[in-house]
Amino acid sequence: MTSLLSTTAQNHTDIAPSNFIQGLFAAQVLLPLPEFLANMDLSWMVDFLKGMVKPLAATVVVPMAVALSYMQKLGLGREMIYSIARAFIQLSIIGFVLQFIFTRDNAVWIVLAYLFMVTVAGYTAGQRAKHVPRGKYVAGASILAGTSVTMLLLVLLSVFPFTPRYIIPVAGMMVGNSMTVTGVTMKRLRDDIRSQMNLVETALALGATPRQATMQQVKRALVISLSPVLDNAKTVGLISLPGAMTGLIMGGASPLEAIHLQIVVMNFLIGASTVSSIFSTYLCWPAFFSKAYQLETKVFYSE
Numbered sequence: 001m002t003s004l005l006s007t008t009a010q011n012h013t014d015i016a017p018s019n020f021i022q023g024l025f026a027a028q029v030l031l032p033l034p035e036f037l038a039n040m041d042l043s044w045m046v047d048f049l050k051g052m053v054k055p056l057a058a059t060v061v062v063p064m065a066v067a068l069s070y071m072q073k074l075g076l077g078r079e080m081i082y083s084i085a086r087a088f089i090q091l092s093i094i095g096f097v098l099q100f101i102f103t104r105d106n107a108v109w110i111v112l113a114y115l116f117m118v119t120v121a122g123y124t125a126g127q128r129a130k131h132v133p134r135g136k137y138v139a140g141a142s143i144l145a146g147t148s149v150t151m152l153l154l155v156l157l158s159v160f161p162f163t164p165r166y167i168i169p170v171a172g173m174m175v176g177n178s179m180t181v182t183g184v185t186m187k188r189l190r191d192d193i194r195s196q197m198n199l200v201e202t203a204l205a206l207g208a209t210p211r212q213a214t215m216q217q218v219k220r221a222l223v224i225s226l227s228p229v230l231d232n233a234k235t236v237g238l239i240s241l242p243g244a245m246t247g248l249i250m251g252g253a254s255p256l257e258a259i260h261l262q263i264v265v266m267n268f269l270i271g272a273s274t275v276s277s278i279f280s281t282y283l284c285w286p287a288f289f290s291k292a293y294q295l296e297t298k299v300f301y302s303e
Helices: 002-010 017-030 033-039 045-053 053-058 061-073 076-103 107-128 137-154 164-195 199-203 215-235 245-248 255-286 297-301
Strands: none
Touching: 045 053, 053 199, 076 164, 107 137, 107 164, 137 164, 137 255, 137 297, 164 199, 164 215, 164 245, 164 255, 164 297, 215 255, 245 255, 255 297
């Protein structure tokens, strides 16, 4: 697997933006700004702008979507334009950042990029489960736990070399899936306990612990949140080709080589998502119950 990825990576050469960023911090100290700008190689900018022709051409479908939204009175036209503009800017910026990180043979950049992704994912999942107290911290800790365990196994088993080119994209896929699953788990668990408070309180009155009293709600929340991940694994390759596999094929790798990578990715996605979702249920319990093992009703009646 490592040799496959290494061979594929050798077909991609590092472009000048990373050299520009490096020079911006180094040469600027030594040269006055006008002289530095005069000596700066901007050929990479020309290549970048040429490469943006097709992405810009692809935005032709956006006005169509906006027009359909207007005709159907959905009120989503502005949201569509804002979303595509934000995605365009974010991807452009992250492209330069990743290009810079990929050229640095330093584990610190990998860890920083990973922690940044976990932080954003925790915030996003916490927004989905906004009625869960300290939901953003619970989601962030859960995503960190699930993805760090699977990433550690990935490195220890030598599935991928510990370099930014391999670890960061795979970590991004794991964090993204864990974010979705964790947010759904937390929200569903809170909503189910709220709708069945009488059953939970009866179990507590009979001497059950918070875990025993909410076991059915926890199981239901986990099944609902993990079902899309498992369904995706069941139908992978039959309905759609996943991103990692598609990227390798479009990059010149053979379909058989792409399959090897996708199987590895699917396995680790399921593992990370499962650990994160289960971990989030354990972290939610202290917020749902008082020290006297009573339901915190204010948590379930807040809107």
